[in-house]
Amino acid sequence: MKSTLKKLGYNRVHKQMNDVFLKYTAKVVFLVIITFSINLFFSGHYTPGGGFVGGLLAAGAIILLLLAYDLKTLRKMLPIDDKRTITLGLAISFIIPVLLMFFGTPLFTHQYTYLQLPVFGEVPLHTAVIFDVGVYITVAGTTLLIITLLASEQFMSDAEGADKE
Amino acid sequence: MEILIIVLAGLLIGASVYLMLSKSLLRIILGTGILSHGILLMLLTMGGLKRGGIPVLDDSVQQYTDPLPQAMLLTVIVITFALTAYMLVVAIRVYRELGTDDVEQLKGVPREDD
Amino acid sequence: MTLIHFAILLPVIAAVGIGILYRFYKKIHLGWFVLPIPAVITVYLATLIPAVSNNQVIYETMQFMPRVGMNFDVYIDGLSLLFAILIAGIGTLVVLYSIGYLSQQEKLGNFYVYLLIFMTAMLGVVLNDNVLMLYLFWELTSISSFLLIAYWFTRERSIYGAQKSMLITMFGGFLMLGGFIILSLITDTYSIRGMIEQVPAIQEDPMTMLAIVLILFGAFTKSAQFPFYIWLPDAMEAPTPVSAYLHSATMVKAGLYLVARFTPLFAFSELWVWSILGVGLITLVWAAFNAIKQDDLKAVLAFSTVSQLGLIMSLLGAGALAVQTGAAEGLFTVAVVAAVFHLINHATFKGALFMIIGIVDHETGTRSLKKLGGLMTIMPISFTMTLITSLSMAGIPPFNGFLSKELFLEAMFALREADFSVLADVSVLFPLLAIVGSIFTFVYSIILIRGIFMGKQMPATPKKPQEAPALMLISPMILTILVVVFGLFPNILSGSIIDPAAMSILNTSEPLNTEIYHWHGWDSPALWSTIAIIAAGTLMYLFRDVWKPVYRLGTDAFTLNYLYDQGLIYSRLGAERITDGYMTGYIRSYLIYIFGAFVIFSLITLINTDISFDWGVTAPIALPEMLIILIILAAVAAMLITRSRMVSIIMFSTIGFSLSLLFVFFRAVDLALTQLAVEAITTALFLLAFFHLPKRSRHEEHRRFKLNNLMISAAVGIVATVIGLAAYSNRLFDSISQFYIDNVYDLAAGGNMVNVILVDFRGLDTLFETLVFGIAGLGVFVLLKLRVNKEGENKYEEHP
Structure with a gap:
């Protein structure tokens, strides 16, 4: 935390003093939202939630960081190419139904089993959840890609003075 | 309740058409957003409203609200977001390349292969 | 999912791994990793031969989409096993050959991935019992062929050839699907075996004629029959291993497979017999005639392939008569045996020839007959192989081409005995056309040998010629050895492979006990025809300068290629004209078309339908819900009136958030959550986009403009409401929820x-x-x- 502060705001510290609170809060809230999003995702099979909401919330959390910091810092914190993320997500959700055919059942017949774990007790294992991981990643990746692209455009148009009126 | 919501949905659809027929690109985009809101409400109502518990399995609940429209509409919401984002960016690009967002003036840009 | 399904899908599964491997590891030629895949499949298929030649049938099913009747039903009888072994076997040789042919600078990843996709597609076509799956794999072969032809996608000719092959084969494939659908409507099954059991029903149905025509379109386009053959010469822009594999040995034979597979179904039909026989013979003669005038070696082989495909096609047409008369009579059974035998032989000698031409191209840098000559002493191994395979193609004893050509001529002579109801007097034409086609075949075979390897050595080749490396020679060598072995001992094939395949075409379980002889006795018409062919062919070759001006008689304006090109240009122009007719360039016009159509058609339907508005029990209205509805109404009103873009965006978000509250009341928790998240992100999106859009959110609008819009939107809104109410109060079906x-x-x-x-x-x-x-x-x-x-x-x- 301190080191990022130094890197980011050392020169402009008097200008952006009140940003410190925003940034700190953003980080805490980010963690809260991400945890909530993962919780929503995993409980999605039994209680409200699922890949779509989870992915959107995860993207929302990262957008919060984007608003508190700026794009460059965000890229440093999360050095991921969103296009790769989308590819990964789509690959997961496309491979699962194909793999499922190896069980000798028609396309999209999910398999499930229950596992006895020491702490958690009976835990269901479900291939539908893996499929949902693909959905989660795709939704989060795409949303982030769109938002970060527009945010990066903002820098460019500031430089160009694109407002033509 | 259902009748009221259907009329509300009809109103939203009508308003969205009015917005979409206007000249400004931003209003057209907002119009499509409203249109999808109207259709969301309309389709949700088709399964009946407040007919039972939330569609999550529970031994104490006898009757559930229709889960099928909800599942279909969930995808509608997400796709609408993608659509809105895409159209916004088209609008931005159009404005940057041509310097106007008036759709009446967008006509007449010659094709490149002519 | 059984072993056989896995064998079919193995290439595609491996393609994923191969594609990834190529990105990270380029030291060893990628072909070495691909080679084991078809080799393993070949070995596996070969183990099935004993069972199948004992008249067993292998049938395995895998559910894919059972509700729509689309299952991956593998069905192996003699016919499909023959094709499958050809595909996997030649595939192995082609991959081996390509390791020498393609240097490591090429995009090997693309090449092998496409090739592996093709293998799966082709195996899927021939091993399938379900017509829908067959169509799926059929189109997949067209797509992979398209990708492989356009492999050097920076060359204009490659793109042209790829597009042409795709347009023509997909056109045929699509018509074929129509034929399949008609058949499945008649028989109520998608299984080919199931259809064959219901031949009487098919025979009576008047729609069968249409189905036959449509399915033949598919077969003729794929197998490059007249007049659809024009795509094949242009497909020669592909790398030579691809030409050898797809456009000579396997893919173009898919049409033959289709005809053979459906012979038991349609053999009763005169239309089927006549069109296949006629088109096949015309293709044979026309393409062989055209092959002689070509200068490019691959073009010669392309036309030769077309002509040989026509030969096999005509044999299958004659074979259908055997089903009509009953296999036991044996008169036309010889045609089916000849078709199967020639199919194998053509794969061996034409595959080898393509590979040798590839070698010549590779080592001299040119494929033009004008620039080549006298390579006999420099490339002795290639010369020997060309000599054997070309003579086999020409039908010279003792090679395998001679045997199947004898059988072909015999079958054509047998046609004179057929009891035709129509065209009885022209039956003498069949042997005549067969002999004429064979003479042309003889001539271009000799041109190949003499043009490349004999005569004076030309100094003008772009590269200094030398014998190819051993790696490239292995594959054609194996095929050439097969040509000789099959020529000398044809009966090693007849019991194990030819008979089972012929029996499945004839749909009979009686053993055929085929024996293929070199010598049929002095009174055999085929013998005298062969002698006549060799004599006439030699004369025509010697005096070719005298009659070659014949080729200059035609004009360019009426060739099929010209028609194809003009068709492309005019269909584009026509489409443009139609589009320009209603595309005004204003979004508003299009929206008015859409909404106008919506209103008008909905009104017509609503007026003509008997609807009662009776909504029974409805949910009660609570105060908070009423409040939210009022908020939404206010926000909508504000959006319509305001001029500020900020206000409209805030109002838009208000509507979205209110909606998510409504969802909570309506027990739609997931919807509410998603709507909430989406609305938050959408608002952020609009605010980000704010900077890039003009400050003014509205343009000046005339009163009449506004009034028009108001009327349209009111109409749409009212119609939508009425539809909603009608749908809510009339339930035609039970809910599936x-x-x-x-x-x-x-x-x-x-x-x-x-x-x-x-x-x-x-x-x-x-x-x-x-x-x-x-x-x-x-x-x-x-x-x-x-x-x-x-x-x-x-x-x-x-x-x-």
Whole structure:
């Protein structure tokens, strides 16, 4: 935390003093939202939630960081190419139904089993959840890609003075 | 309740058409957003409203609200977001390349292969 | 999922690994990793030969989409096993050959991935019993062929050839699907075996004629029959291993497979027999005639392939008569045996010839007959192989081509005995056309040998010629040895492979006990025809300068290629004219078309339908809900009136958030959550886009303009409301929701019905929805980042 502060705001510290609170809060809230999003995702099979909401919330959390910091810092914190993320997500959700055919059942017949774990007790294992991981990643990746692209455009148009009126 | 919501949905659809027929690109985009809101409400109502518990399995609940429209509409919401984002960016690009967002003036840009 | 399914899908599964491997490891030629795949499949298929030649049939099913009748039913009898072994076997040799042919500078990853996809597609076509799956794999072969022809995609000829082959074969394939659908409507099954059991029903149905025509379109386009053959010469732009594999040995034979497979179904039809016989013979003569005038070696082979395909096609047509008369009579059974035998022989000698031409091209740098000559002493091994395979193609004893050509001539002479109801007097034409075609075949075979290897050595070759490396010679060598072995001992094939295949074409279980002889006695008409062919062919070759001006008689204006090109140009022009007719260029016009059509058609339907508005019990209205509805109404009103873009965006968000509250009241928790998240992100999106859009949100609008809009929107709104009310109060079908509610735990082991429907029951919808979502994201990326720079190239900007 301190080191990022130094890197980011050392020169402009008097200008952006009140940003410190925003940034700190953003980080805490980010963690809260991400945890909530993962919780929503995993409980999605039994209680409200699922890949779509989870992915959107995860993207929302990262957008919060984007608003508190700026794009460059965000890229440093999360050095991921969103296009790769989308590819990964789509690959997961496309491979699962194909793999499922190896069980000798028609396309999209999910398999499930229950596992006895020491702490958690009976835990269901479900291939539908893996499929949902693909959905989660795709939704989060795409949303982030769109938002970060527009945010990066903002820098460019500031430089160009694109407002033509 | 259902009748009221259907009329509300009809109103939203009508308003969205009015917005979409206007000249400004931003209003057209907002119009499509409203249109999808109207259709969301309309389709949700088709399964009946407040007919039972939330569609999550529970031994104490006898009757559930229709889960099928909800599942279909969930995808509608997400796709609408993608659509809105895409159209916004088209609008931005159009404005940057041509310097106007008036759709009446967008006509007449010659094709490149002519 | 059984072993045989795995064998069919193995190439595609391996293709994923091969593609990834190529990205990270380039030291060893990629072909070495690909080679084991077809080799293993060949060995596996060969182990099935004993069972199949004992008249057993292998049938394995795998459910794919059982509800629509689309199952992956593998069905192996003699016919499909023959094709499958050809595909896998030649595939192995072609991969081996390509290791020498393609240098490591080429994009090997693309090449082998496409090739592996093709292997799966082709195996899928020939081993399938379900017509829908057959169509699926059929089109997959067209697509992979398209990709392989356009392998050198920077060359204009490659793109032209690829597009041409795709347009023509897909056109035929699509018509074929129509034929399949008609058949399945008649017989109520998608299984080919099931259809064959119902031949009497098919025979009586008047739609059968249409089905025959449509299916023949598919077969003729794929197998490059007259007049659709024009795509094959242009497909020669592909790398030579591809030409040897797809456009000579396997893919173009898919049409033959289709005809053979459907022979038991349609043999009763005169239309079937006549069109196949006629088209086959015309193709044989016309393509052989055209092969002589070609200068490019691959073009010679392309036309020769077309002509040989026509030969086999005509034999299958004659073979259908055997089904009519009963296989026991044996008169036309010889045609079926000849077809199967020639199919094998053609794969061996033509595959070898393509590979040798590839070697010549590779080592001298040219394929033009004018620039080649006298290579006999420099490339002795290639010369020997060309000599053997070309003579086999020409029908000279003792090679295998001679044997099948004798059988072919015999079958054509037998046609004179056939009891035809129509055209009885012209039956003498069949042997005549066969002999004429064979003479042309003889001539171009000799041209191949003499033009490349004999005569004076030409100094003008771009590269200094030398014998090819051993790696490239192995594959054609194996094929040439097969040509000789099959020529000397044809009966090693007849019991194990030819008979089972012929029996499945004839749909009989009586053993044929075929014996193929070199010598049929002095009174055999085939013998005298062969002697006549050799004599006439030699004369025509010697005096070719005298009669060659014949080729200059035709004009360019009426060739099929000209028609194809003009057709492309005019269909584009026509489409443009139609489009320009209603595309005014204003979004508003299009929206008015859409909404106008919506209103008008809905009104017509509503007026003509008997609807009662009776909504029974409705849910009570609570105060908070009323409040939210009022908020939404106010926000909509504000949006319509305001001129400020900020206000409209805030009002838009208000509507969205209110909606999510409504969802909570309506017990739609998942919807409410998603709507909330989406609304938050959408608002952020609009605010970000704010900077890039003009400050003014509205343009001056005339009163009449507004009034028009108001009328249209009011009409749409009212019609939508009426439709909603009508739909709500009239239920034509029972709701299917109860199924999901009942089975959410038993079938899917889940609790949240909405999510279980999304990821399990309707998983395919969700899958493609995420795909659409991802594509939208990439679309946004392209729209924002793609710029045309000054050189006219597309360029992406990097992040700032």
